[in-house]
Amino acid sequence: MTVYVVFFCFFLLGATAAxxxxxxLRGPSIVDRIIGFDLVATTVGGMIVLLSVWWRTHLFIEIxxxxxxxxxxxxxxxxxxxxxxxxxxxxxxxxxxxxxPTDP
Amino acid sequence: xxxxILVCLLLLTGSLLMFLAGLGLLRFSDALCRAHALxxxxxxxxxxxxxxxxxxxxxxxxxxxIFLVITFSFLTIPLAGHLTAxxxxxxxxxxxxxxxxxxxxxxxxxxxxx
Numbered sequence: 001m002t003v004y005v006v007f008f009c010f011f012l013l014g015a016t017a018a019x020x021x022x023x024x025l026r027g028p029s030i031v032d033r034i035i036g037f038d039l040v041a042t043t044v045g046g047m048i049v050l051l052s053v054w055w056r057t058h059l060f061i062e063i064x065x066x067x068x069x070x071x072x073x074x075x076x077x078x079x080x081x082x083x084x085x086x087x088x089x090x091x092x093x094x095x096x097x098x099x100x101p102t103d104p
Numbered sequence: 105x106x107x108x109i110l111v112c113l114l115l116l117t118g119s120l121l122m123f124l125a126g127l128g129l130l131r132f133s134d135a136l137c138r139a140h141a142l143x144x145x146x147x148x149x150x151x152x153x154x155x156x157x158x159x160x161x162x163x164x165x166x167x168x169x170i171f172l173v174i175t176f177s178f179l180t181i182p183l184a185g186h187l188t189a190x191x192x193x194x195x196x197x198x199x200x201x202x203x204x205x206x207x208x209x210x211x212x213x214x215x216x217x218x
Binding site: 001002005006008009012013015016017018019020022023028029031032034035036038039042043045046049050052053056058061062064065068069072075076079080082083086089 | 108111112115116118119120122123125126127129130135138139142146149150153154156157160161163165166169170172173176177180181183184185187188191192194195196
């Protein structure tokens with residue numbers, strides 16, 4: 001019974017990763033792409049947990065810890081870069097609305 | 105048997121919460137709403153999956169490491185969501201919705217007065 005539940009949960013997490021990748025591809029601003037990347041990293045961590053439940057092993061917990069740490073550090077790096085350079089953020093916002101006049 | 109049913113229930117709930125996070129990320133209209141949907145549902149989903157792994161393994165050392173991972177997830181995922189929401193709140197106030205003109209959206213939204 002657990003095996004079928006694990007298969008169904010793999011399907012759900014794969015659908016989650018696909019939705020996050022769609023948001024990452026067509027996100028209007030750069031923050032949407034950052035959020036989509038964060039959800040993809042969290043979903044891969046959940047897939048590692050599902051694989052560990054399926055095989056009943058404890059060897060993957062450190063891998064999951066390191067992977068979530070890498071996703072968090074990547075998100076914080078992107079966000080702090082945009083905090084320090086808000087011109088990049090506004091530039092990505094402005095390309096979406098062509099009717100707004102662009103100042104030099 | 106009871107342990108197996110509990111593991112299945114926790115796995116289904118956690119995966120469904122992660123799927124709801126993805127659905128909210130795709131369907132919500134604003135970047136602030138997307139950050140809100142991601143932070144809560146993703147944290148709760150990954151913690152439920154880790155609780156299912158804890159019940160499956162039934163080991164003290166693994167339980168300690170899983171508790172460490174749960175604490176780390178509770179610390180980091182809302183922190184990343186809060187940082188992205190702060191970035192949107194400080195710098196992204198000119199964000200018109202794709203269906204509404206810019207003036208009505210700025211006057212109508214609660215975070216538009218900044």
